[in-house]
Amino acid sequence: MADEIDHGSEEFADARQEMDQLVYDSLKSKEMKPNAMFARLSDLAKSAKMSRTAVTWARKNSLWPLQFGLACCAIELMDFGSSRIDAERKGYLLFRGTPRQCDVMVVAGWVTKSMVPEIKRLYEQMTEPRYVIAFGECATCGGPWWQSYNIVKGIDEVLHVDVYVAGCPPKPENLFAALMKLQKKVGGSIED
Amino acid sequence: MSVTRINVGPIHPSTHGVIRLVVDVDGDTIVNVEPHAGFLHRGVEKLAETRMYMQIPPYTEKLDYVAPMSYDEAYVAAVEAAMGIEVNEKAKYVRTVLLELQRIASHLLGLGTLCNDIGQMFTVFMWTFKDRDIVLDLLQEATGSRMFYVNMRLGGMHAELPPDFAEHAYNTMNYIEKRVSQYETYVEKNTAFMERMRGIGVLSSEDAKALGVAGPVLRASGVNYDARKHSPYYMYDKFHFNPKVMLTGDNFARYKVRMLEMKESVRIVKAALKAMPEGSCLGMPVKLRSPNPVNRTVSVSRELPRGECMMYLVADPQKPYRLSIRSPNMVNLAAIGHIAKGARFADLFGILGTLDIIMGCVDR
Numbered sequence: 001m002a003d004e005i006d007h008g009s010e011e012f013a014d015a016r017q018e019m020d021q022l023v024y025d026s027l028k029s030k031e032m033k034p035n036a037m038f039a040r041l042s043d044l045a046k047s048a049k050m051s052r053t054a055v056t057w058a059r060k061n062s063l064w065p066l067q068f069g070l071a072c073c074a075i076e077l078m079d080f081g082s083s084r085i086d087a088e089r090k091g092y093l094l095f096r097g098t099p100r101q102c103d104v105m106v107v108a109g110w111v112t113k114s115m116v117p118e119i120k121r122l123y124e125q126m127t128e129p130r131y132v133i134a135f136g137e138c139a140t141c142g143g144p145w146w147q148s149y150n151i152v153k154g155i156d157e158v159l160h161v162d163v164y165v166a167g168c169p170p171k172p173e174n175l176f177a178a179l180m181k182l183q184k185k186v187g188g189s190i191e192d
Numbered sequence: 193m194s195v196t197r198i199n200v201g202p203i204h205p206s207t208h209g210v211i212r213l214v215v216d217v218d219g220d221t222i223v224n225v226e227p228h229a230g231f232l233h234r235g236v237e238k239l240a241e242t243r244m245y246m247q248i249p250p251y252t253e254k255l256d257y258v259a260p261m262s263y264d265e266a267y268v269a270a271v272e273a274a275m276g277i278e279v280n281e282k283a284k285y286v287r288t289v290l291l292e293l294q295r296i297a298s299h300l301l302g303l304g305t306l307c308n309d310i311g312q313m314f315t316v317f318m319w320t321f322k323d324r325d326i327v328l329d330l331l332q333e334a335t336g337s338r339m340f341y342v343n344m345r346l347g348g349m350h351a352e353l354p355p356d357f358a359e360h361a362y363n364t365m366n367y368i369e370k371r372v373s374q375y376e377t378y379v380e381k382n383t384a385f386m387e388r389m390r391g392i393g394v395l396s397s398e399d400a401k402a403l404g405v406a407g408p409v410l411r412a413s414g415v416n417y418d419a420r421k422h423s424p425y426y427m428y429d430k431f432h433f434n435p436k437v438m439l440t441g442d443n444f445a446r447y448k449v450r451m452l453e454m455k456e457s458v459r460i461v462k463a464a465l466k467a468m469p470e471g472s473c474l475g476m477p478v479k480l481r482s483p484n485p486v487n488r489t490v491s492v493s494r495e496l497p498r499g500e501c502m503m504y505l506v507a508d509p510q511k512p513y514r515l516s517i518r519s520p521n522m523v524n525l526a527a528i529g530h531i532a533k534g535a536r537f538a539d540l541f542g543i544l545g546t547l548d549i550i551m552g553c554v555d556r
Contacts, residue, residue, distance in 0.1 A: 068203055069209075070209070070210060070232065071209065071232055071254075071257060071551075071552050072254055072257035072339070072340075072552065074209070075257055075258060075301070075339070076339065078321070079321060079324075079325065082317065082318055082321030082322065082325075083318045083319070083321055083322040083325075084321070084322060084325045109232075110232070110234055112231060112232060112233060112234060114230060114231050114233070115202070115210065115231050115232075118202055118203060118210075118231075122203060144250055144251060144254070145234045145235075145239070147239065147242065148234045148235045148238075148239055149235055149238070150233050150234050150235055151234050168340065169339055169340070171338060
């Protein structure tokens with residue numbers, strides 16, 4: 001998907017500028033005009049040239065993670081959603097209980113062999129496009145358990161991972177950075 | 193009547209790790225709950241046999257990732273007992289302070305997730321996580337890390353406390369004490385909360401003893417047992433404190449015991465800070481060769497936030513021959529079939545929330 005968007009093109013720049021202007025105006029006037037905004041957005045989406053840009057713009061600004069945690073890093077994931085970091089102010093963290101409504105799966109914790117079928121199944125239930133963040137050492141490479149008999153050495157042995165986060169556990173701020181990186185990737189400014 | 197079997201989990205959309213419960217319901221009434229553990233099993237005890245003594249704390253502390261320092265300390269205490277090392281006087285106070293801070297952080301998380309579980313989404317959770325972060329800041333100040341500390345060394349600590357730690361800790365404790373009282377007021381005046389807590393999931397004291405449940409779950413059923421009081425370690429016998437006991441054994445009692453314990457912890461921290469002696473609290477630096485054990489078999493009992501843990505260590509030179517862990521979470525989880533029998537299906541998660549289990553510790 002990412003390779004289809006030409007970021008240097010004028011169309012892209014114009015569409016993005018117009019969308020930003022729409023949002024800016026509606027915020028500035030202090031009275032949201034969602035109808036006008038969405039009408040214009042859908043116009044943009046209807047035109048064949050713009051549809052990719054409009055969809056990408058919408059997609060990258062509404063990344064919904066799956067409410068799913070495995071181990072220690074899930075506690076930091078909870079902290080990420082709580083008051084100090086408050087990820088929801090950036091639009092990231094509308095934790096959903098069902099994978100069918102989600103875009104991002106944050107694999108937070110060690111992946112055991114018995115969890116692999118479950119994680120695969122969750123991933124397959126997510127609608128495309130879907131993204132995976134390997135959060136912490138264990139999900140990245142097995143972490144301290146790499147010699148254990150029941151551990152998968154990183155979730156990337158099972159799924160395609162988009163962003164890796166290092167740390168044991170990473171600080172909640174690191175997940176913020178990871179999601180910003182993922183946004184760039186969804187927007188197409190970072191290659192896979 | 194027909195019995196329906198419902199599968200819950202293992203990706204349970206809540207905060208207690210990956211647990212699978214097979215629940216038999218008759219209408220809305222639970223007939224049987226069968227917990228299936230093992231989704232997080234990674235063989236801590238086996239890995240411990242392949243590591244040197246002081247390489248193991250990072251593994252043991254990931255058992256209970258809500259209260260890592262408590263497990264860290266329990267393991268180091270077992271090694272100290274095996275090697276016959278005395279903990280130095282100031283380190284005893286420091287450990288007492290840090291362990292109680294960890295207990296407060298753990299119980300705050302427990303309260304937040306409990307309120308999530310019974311449907312009071314995110315209000316109390318947001319508050320308790322804010323306060324938990326404040327306590328974690330304090331621990332970070334003392335140890336340098338936010339979540340996993342590895343700050344225990346044989347006979348002491350890895351570093352001195354920062355000079356202004358006592359003052360910060362004192363102020364924070366005042367704040368936490370105030371907040372805990374506020375939580376009690378907010379939560380207990382809420383009818384919805386009380387309806388789902390009072391009289392639900394009752395565990396009688398006979399059953400609690402027979403099932404071997406531990407910690408706040410045991411004390412909520414009216415059994416006055418706390419390892420800090422009954423086999424005291426460090427400075428716990430010096431300070432005046434009483435194990436908090438409730439008699440009803442229901443969800444409310446289990447919640448209330450934790451709230452009372454937090455207040456008690458605040459008192460212990462303040463007393464320990466006041467009585468802290470001068471001097472150094474440093475322990476032995478981590479070296480490749482550790483001293484040879486003088487006792488081959490030791491068993492150490494510690495009161496963790498979730499109950500009494502036992503570390504059974506068979507010591508070889510340089511590394512453990514066998515490390516066996518009695519996890520309080522395991523026994524508490526095993527009791528859920530007994531506790532939830534006869535309750536409504538929706539109350540299962542309230543009961544799970546008050547048991548406050550951590551699956552990393554159950555599965556090991």
